Structures are given as structure tokens and as C-alpha cells.
Amino acid sequence: MTDTTIYSDDRQQCAKFLYRGSFGPQQGEIDQLQQNGFDAWLNQQFSSSPSYHLPKAQAFALLTNDDVNDNMRLGAWWQCALEANDQLRQRMAYALSQIFVVSKHGIGNRHAGLANYYDILVGHAFGNFRDILEKVTLSPMMGRYLTLEGSQKANPDKNTFPDENYAREVMQLFSLGLWKLRGNGKPKLDTKGNKIPTYTQHDVEELARVLTGWRRTNDLDPMYADNNRHDTDEKIVLKTRFAAGQSAEQDLQQALDVLFNHANTPMFIANLLIKRFVTSNPRNGYISRVAKAFKDNGEGIRGDLQATLKAVLTDADVFKGRSNAAGNGRKASKQHFGLLKEPIITVANQARALNMTSVGERWWNFQGTENNLGQAPLAASSVFNFYTSDFAPQGEIADLDLTAPEFNILTTDIMRRIHNRFWSNVLAYKNTKDKHWVWNRSEYEQLEASPTDYVALINERFFGGLMSNELTAYLTDMLINKISPTQIDNRIQSTLYVAVTSPEFFCQE
């Protein structure tokens, strides 16, 4: 483990750390982190009590005696992202929701169930991977989404077979991945140079048999076993024998153990988490160190997500800002470090910088999240999430054989819509309607006549002090030379708009 105290003395490192571990630093947080160090911050986050989403959404619903709907679920999500103290837990839950994907597109309007599913991820964000895998597998929402619910043993009379959906995706997307990985996360290759599949179609069929017999009571409680529907004959999955006569529960426990203990799982999950928090292009060593923490937390325990996440956030490569150089040397290694932020995280950054809050008691989905940002929690278009982890936009990044998954969201249309949200949020200081969010601009009014101090405020709130000299100079020049001192609205609105539409606001180094 890196000696993190060396880096926590560095204020810039503290700012970068908080952009990774929270939905954006707020006033005073960077200094506090610098004072106390990363370990103290991590320990405080690891021990903070979870902010759950379903109770918030239910409270919103109660205000109007309605059922929980999409808007309430997202209102709860935003309130937690912007106001909750368990920021790292909320970030981790959101990252996990992009691995264990369940989506309203496929489940329909069961938003209490969806919020409850999200709360599994909130509750277990710092727990053990094996527990999450089990909770997710037995969740009635996952049961509906990947149709494990109701899957039953083959029926020769009707010529029907067990449903292979969950069996396939739990291997491809939630644990092993499609091909065998080396310890550093790179694919193993056969003698012809081809990737080696981790499982065969036969494994999928056998695992589908293993997982037969689960049914659902409602949208909230875990599924229960109906052993009359369970295939109790012997099965072989990934060379492991499942003895004849085992119950649905016994088979399920054994299957999850096999997936959890599979050689691929640590690297597969390490890579996905690194990409959600730190960089789109981790070096081999970084992946293998995080995988190592997954394999053993130092106390002989596998799958400890607290240890895994700590390894993700405090690896030496993170503080040194090193990434996959794509064969282009040290300078490229630094330039490839970081990521394009997800639109929803960028907007959360803006809202936290402005200290936005809901006008009314209920938080509404003021951002029009899915329409405007091209993504929303538990609303991916398929189980393959908003992007695949190896997506590369065409041009330089694809040519270098690097990845930048988040670019998949940024279409011509979504780019414009995001920037329009940025603009609406800038103007939101005027808002008075219950459904809207609002912020207080007095701090900006007090400083706009002193360009240097004013731009320093923007730098601190929106960039954690990391703003480039070029942008600092540009914003300062706007106030000195481009907008008359009498146009206070224009000075504040225009500088904030230009600041948040800058590439450095949308990217994380």
C-alpha cells in the first residue's frame, strides 16, 4: 500500500482525491482532508451510516399520497448525491449499479422495487463481494430483469428448457467476463493469438439448471426456492460437480462460490472499479494490485470491497498520475491518466459547487436526468450499461487502442442538452417553484467587482483549486475587459457558463 501521507500534504492531490471519492468537494472539505489525511477520511467514510434511497422516495410519495415513481426515485438519488455525508458509499453504490445492472427499461414502473434494489448496493457498498453477488442474484428486481424468476427444470412434455439468461450474464458481466485474464487484467491468448473463453455454452446450460427453482413474492423481498421446479440431477459447471439431490439453495450457494472464487473475478472487477473512479486506462500493475486486494484484504479475506476500493483510490499510480502509455513513453502515460466524467457526475459536481438544494420539501428530478444527460441511475438501455468498459471513441483514443467509455454517451444531441442543463443550473439562483432547485449567489455578488478574487472563488468551488492558468486568465479577462461592471447578472452568469462548459470541468485527472 502506498504511503498516502506523503500525498495528503499536497492540496492538489486532496482535491483530485475528492473528485474521485465523492460527487465533488464542497467548501472546506479539501482543507479538512489535507489536515487529517486520506486514512482518516476513508475510515470516516467507511464507518458512516448509509443513506438509503427507498425511504426518501417513499417520503416524497407520501406528500401527495402517491406510489413511488421514477421522478421520486431520481429525486432521492439526487438528494443523496448532493447532500448525503456518506459520499464514498454513494459513489460506490452508483459504480456497483453499473456492474450489477438492473434497469427500468426492462422492468417497467416498479420504482419502489428499483430504489430497494439500489439500497442493496448502498448497504453492501463496503461489504463483501460474495454477499452482494448473492443479494443481487436473489433480488426480485434482478429476477425480473434477467428472468431468473420462474426459471424451471426442463419439461420434456412441453419441450422446454431452463432459462439461460441469468446464468450467462452473471458469468459474462458480474464475475468472470468473456475471456480468461492474466493477473494484470490482460487477456490470455492461445497459440493462435485468440482470446480464450472463460466458459462454454455447455457451462451456461449447466449453470441455468443449477439456478432453477427461484420465485418471487413481491418487488422487495428476496426470491424464494421452489424445489419442485428445481433440477436436482447432477450438473457440471466450470469443471465443478454439483451433486445430484442438492436443493435450489444448496446449488445456488455452491454456484456463487464457484464464481466468487474463479481466477478471473478479481481482475475483472478491479478493472471495472478503476474505470468508474480513477482512469479509463489503468496500467497492468495497477489492475493487479487492486486485484490482489480483492483476493486478500491482508487478513485472508477475499472480496472485501472496502480493501478493494481503498486500493483503487490510493494506488501509487493514482497519486503519480500514471496510465497506460500505449507504447508512447512517460509523457503519454501522464497524459492518458484520468477519465471523461459521466454527465451525471459532472452535473452533480456543478450542483455541489453551487450548493444547490431543492426549493420544496420534495426533491424533484430537476435535471430531467435521462433525457438531458443521456443516462440515469438504473436506466441503462440494456444489461451492458451505458457503455461497455472497453468502448473507445473513434479517432485518437481508438487509434491508440485505449478506451474512454463515457464518450459513448456524448452524442451531438446529448452534448447540447448537457450544456443547456449547465446553463439552467447557472440561472437557478432565481428559482422559486417547489419543483425546482435553487442556489444562493450572494458570495459571487460580493466578489464579482474584484476579478482576481472572484475567479479564485470559481477555481476553488468548481475546480478544487485545480483550474488551469489559461482558464483563469480567460475568466479574469471576461470580467475586466468584456463585460461592463454594471452588468452584474451577465458577469456572474457568463463566467459560470464558460467555466462549466470547459473541457477541464468535464474531465478528471
Added chain:
Amino acid sequence: MKLSRRHFLKGSAALSATTAAATLPSITSAADITTAPSDHKALVCVFLFGGNDAYNMVVPVTDNAYTNYLAARPDLGLKLDEINTTGLLTDNDIEVGLHHAMSSLLPLFQNGQATALVNTGQLIQPTTRSLIDQHIVELPEFLMAHNMQQEMWQSGAKNLANPLGWAGRMMDMLGSSGDISPLISIGSDKKLLRSKNANQTIISSAGVGNYNGMNTDVRIDGYFNHFTQRDYNNLYMRNYSDRMEKSIAENEALKVILDKHPANAEYPEGGLASQLKMVGRLIKARGDLTHQRQVFFVGMGGFDTHKDQKVPHHNLLAQLSDSLAAFNTDMENEGLAEQVTCVTMSDFGRRVQANASGTDHGWAGHQIVTGGAISGGKAYGQWPDLTLNSENDYNKGRIIPGIAADQVNASLCKWFGLNDAQILELFPNLVHFDPRYIDFIC
């Protein structure tokens, strides 16, 4: 495509669209629709995401074949009165019909402007059950995995490692014209359209809109400054600033084009129909876009029907049929039917033997092709033997394709104007197939 800050100012909300047109270099005259290029052709790929249960879309009605079909899926199989007969025979003389949800497409099947390519899918070489058992054929990688198979339809069976798509590579060979790329995705980036020379155009089916913050000089200046006056060392910032520039330029250019070609045709409700409606507008705008060849990607999801399949699949097929029918009518009314071809693609077909109430991932499926260039009047391909462990059965009703997806793609490329050598460069494994092309289009 570049858009200067000055041009944006002139073209932005303050001025009418007509005035704006004059400021964009690519468009010569705002008043007249530019004359359409001669020899125009457009290919529209309709992707059915999730793996369409094609064995319930195109169904055999000839006695034996129907009996085998119903024996394979006694519950889920269509009853005879749920099948629209087309009168079309496959190469082995099996008559095929369509799911009754698709009656809106029947007229096209009956007048020769639509047909089915039966038992198509990813293949590297001709393949049968015994050849697989003898381990003497190479199989496509990662069969039955959604994402890999979706990609394979877009890249070619042996081209997964190629970062470009076959239609993008095709346009590189043909050469494309116009500031707006003729490789157009309605929705999001698609591998099919990735080309070396022309970044695909990505447009929402809702069209384009305004940048609300960009209504003063100072904000427009500040915004443009991000990509015109700055260099970024960081990979992501550099590419993001490029994306900002491309997005606003494309938005403004398309605004002018779409204002000149308003939506004027009747389409049903629904996502696919809205996408095809936008495709129709952009085909009508081919003159202003200076596109002699256009490739469009549209799609709809929901086809991963593992469970409770009957009603949703019915609705999906109805939507597919109604949307394609409306699009073909639109093209017909414009006199464009001969030059516009639609082809469906899907991850894979689904297993013929069913689950309790749905179907699982399979291999071969059937594709629908529509348009005036289609040689209809028959269905293409051999109807396979659906009995378990037949030469066509890979495993438990996952049927081995008889026609390679690459043969279908190659036939479309030939129609588009590529020569045999160019096509072989795109799909090198075609050497294994005789014939290389399927003559459903000419």
C-alpha cells in the same frame, strides 16, 4: 466540418434559418433544394437488439416443415391462423409465412418489394453439425454473447479486431462527399458506420435544437475559446474539446438542412418509426447534403425475450412491420423506392426449443429486406431441419446458419457499387462460400 464562431453568431437563434444557411459554406443556396445527385442509393440497417426470435417471425407453412416447427415449440409456436401466408417459397420449396402482427408488410412481400433471407447468421465457412463434431470448421468467436454478436454483424465474422465497421470501410472505398458524413446513426455511435475518412453523423430522431446559453457574444466567444484557442495535454480534454466542436458544428449544419426538409410524411408512433422518419428526411435532403450514397443505422430493443415472450414479441414485430411499411410508403411516394433498401440485423436468432414461456439465445435467424431493388417473389435460403440433432442443429435447437451474414452484407455492398475485389477485402472469408452473393438484390 468546421464552424467558425462568426458563422455560429450569424446562424444562431437571432436570425432566421434561411439567412443562416448562407453563412454555412457547405450549403450553396437556401432558397432551392439542391439538385439530387444522380445514381443515389441509401442503405438502412435496422438492428433488432437483444436477438430477435426470427423463428416466430418467419414461419414455415408447408405440411412437414410446419409439423416439425410446432413439435419443436408446442406452446410458443404460432398456430396456422396466426400466420400470414406470403406464397413465397424458399430455395428448398418450403412456403414461409409471416407472424400475423406483420400484416402491414404483406403488400410489400406480395408485390416483390420485400422478402426473407432464411436461416442467416454469423459463419466463417459453410458449417454443419457433423463438420463441427469433427472439429474441422472454424466457428465465429463468442457465439450467443449479445455484445460480441452485435458487433460481428457490424464488422464481419472475421473482423472483430478491426476498429472499423463494414459499411464505414465500404464508404472509404467509394469515397464520400459532403461536410456532413453520409454514415448516419440515429441515436448513438455504431461500429457499422466507423470509417477511416468520415466520422459518422449522429443525430437524434427528435432532430436538433438550440444552445440556450449561447445568446450573447461574450458567452459564444467563451464557449468557442474552449476548442479554438486551447491545446490540451490531457487525452480526455483534448478529445472532449474536439467533440464539443463537432457537436455544435453538426447541430448547426443539420438545423439548416432539417428546416428545409420538414417532416411531411405519415409515420406511426414509436421509437423505430421516429428514427425512420428522420432517415426519410435525410434521404430527401440528399441533394443539400451532397450525398450520393448514404448508410443509416436505426434500431429497436426489447428482443431478448427469455420469458413471457408472446405478447411483447407480437408488439415488437408489429412495430417493426408498421414502421418499415410507413418508411417504404414514404420512399415510394417520393419515387425513391428503387434506390433505398432496408435490411434487418439482430444479435442472433433464438433457440427453436423454448424456455417455459420465452426463448433463449440461438444462432441463425431470418432477416427481412425491403425496397424497390429487392428481387422478391421468393424467399432466399434453405429452410433448415428443425428436429433435434439434425445436421442444422448446433445444440438443442440453436440452428446453424445456411447463409452467412457476410454473404448478405457482400450482396448489399455489390448493390452499393463495390467490385468483387473490394468486397473480398472487406469480407476475406467469403472465399469459402459459393456463391459469394445472394441474389436478393441487384
